[in-house]
Amino acid sequence: MGYKTILAVLDASHSARQITDFGTALADQFSAHLLGVHAETLAAVPLIAPMEIPDPAAMQVLQEVAQKETSQVEQIFRQQTSRDGISAEWRSFMSSAGYSANTVMETARTADLIIAGQSDPAHADHRADLETFLFESGRPLLLIPTTLKAPQPIRRVLIAWNGSREAARATFDALPLLKSADSVEILVVDPPERPGQDGETAGNEIAETLARHGVKVTLTTHQTAGGKASAAIENRLSDNSIDLLVMGGYGHSRWWEMLFGGVTRSILDSMTALTLLSR
Structure with missing residues (x-):
């Protein structure tokens, strides 16, 4: 018995390297396939008063910021898994529900193990809904402390x-x-x-x-x-x-x-x- 499909929740660029490192270490230990997942949340539409019509310029900026982060996270994941020779796969999702979206949960439910980073108050952009993963995925959730920067043997x-x-x-x-x-x-x-x-x-x-x-x-x-x-x-x-x-x-x-x-x-x-x- 072992973990053969491990899902890494890569919700922000500042923690993507840490989570991917732990994911590759576990994938190597159990000869598992590592699935990197990032959910891009559609931003709330800014409105222009007094007509309350959507502000296209603001929408464009928000979308570009989100797409830039998705690209950064994907690059980190691909570089590290390629370097370590791990069987890996990248998936990104876009929806108003973010990590609570049905498409994300459907993927999470097919994994043997989900790994994610500890919620970090120092970063307001930590967006993964850990409660949803725990209660809705039906899969075990392995949380990694922000202070633990590199994988270590679990003794x-x-x-x-x-x-x-x-x-x-x-x-x-x-x-x-x-x-x-x-x-x-x-x-x-x-x-x-x-x-x-x-x-x-x-x-x-x-x-x-x-x-x-x-x-x-x-x-x-x-x-x-x-x-x-x-x-x-x-x-x-x-x-x-x-x-x-x-x-x-x-x-x-x-x-x-x-x-x-x-x-x-x-x-x-x-x-x-x-x-x-x-x-």
Whole structure:
């Protein structure tokens, strides 16, 4: 089992080189085909007051800017994949919906893995709708931190396990990476008491299953004493020894808040490791 079609979301020229580098590294590792995707969003039509008619000059400028960036991103992708001898393909889309367009999602749903860059507040032009990719593509999403400039071997992996469907999906979506890692730690935060299972044994079954796949796995349980699960995960990542975090994209309100809203969004805003999300 491995990833044979990897889709790289190349939404801006400033991050295209970084995302392509990670894409080519993964494609080389798994002998995969790399698909570079860029969506050009049709700009809102500027209107001229008082008649509120379209401003053709402004429309032309906006279109030229968008086309220039598309060309720059394509050139970066083609140059790097050609240099590395990777099986690669370029696709660009144009629509008012941008990365949420049906045509983009149809392509995304055919990939084994989607890779994209972490949302970067320093760049207002970061346009990819990561939430849409996670919720609508049905495919695992691997996010790359802005601080991680060059690909590195994925040796140490942390799985945030809460027993949910989403956590299970993420864990098995990450299996090709887990099998090649030197060590995989399953972290269970505040494990619930269940019939026939106490907090100390939570996570045992998934650990045993992964071990049967040849994964070098350990199990850790952590009690927050009323604290937040996100803080426990952040603390585990803070020593920079983890190369990849694997977690479900949505289980209940706590996990949704952790990923896309509220104070606990800091896990993704201050990423130090690759993060694989699935729903």
